[in-house]
Amino acid sequence: MGRWIALLLLLIVGGALLSVWRGWLEVPPQWNPWAPLDVKAAPNWLTGYxxxxxxxxxxxxxxxxxxxxxxxxxxxxxxxxxxxLIGALRVQGGEVVLSSSFLASCPLAVAYALFERHTLQPAAQAVYGEKVVRLDHLGSFACRNIYNRENGALSRHASADALDIAGFRLADGRTVSVLKDWPKQSQDAAFLRQVRDGACEAFSVVLSPDYNAAHRNHFHVDVGRWSVCR
Known part of the structure; x- marks a missing residue:
């Protein structure tokens, strides 16, 4: 009996997906797996896909x-x-000013836009009641192997799929540094941890000072094939 119920449910779900794909069934774009991602829309369980x-x-x-x-x-x-680099973009900023423009693949640029709107600014409002007005970074594109090793796999930086974020400036002039503030038990440290955790919703890999000493002064974020949130 259970097998028949499972089969029936599978047919219903499959039929619904086919109807959405064919356009026979209208659903809001954010709930349509085949509709383009809308950066302004609130993320949901389809965003990662x-x-x-x-x-x-x-x-x-x-x-x-x-x-x-x-x-x-x-x-x-x-x-x-x-x-x-094919199809690379130079990101010049959005609502948040950048310490400098950076090179990015299109997927990295989209992930960054999603992060800025749905993670960074909400975290700043929740912790400080202020907006982030500037993001400081250590760069994106670098033609090198992981950890600059002579041999080994290329870094995600080598394809402009990664960005290293070092800190932030708030509208009231406060600055928050990954290097200086992450080790503390403070409001700034709580903000950084909220940003790190939220970044994992937009990027496939997020490496913070919790990962290793090489990341003590920045968050490494990328859109590579692996999924890590540390």
């Missing part, structure tokens, strides 16, 4: 990015370089 879909579909990624307020410029492709 939609973010992963962007990695293999440049057109879908461009649609998602267009729903954000991030300012970007398209960079020239460098297919023959040691670390080739």
């Amino acid at each position: 939609k973010l992963m879909s962007l990695r293999s579909d440049p057109q879908l990624c461009a649609q998602a990015l267009s729903s954000s307020e991030l300012r970007v410029t398209r960079q020239s492709d460098s297919p023959d370089a040691k670390c080739p």
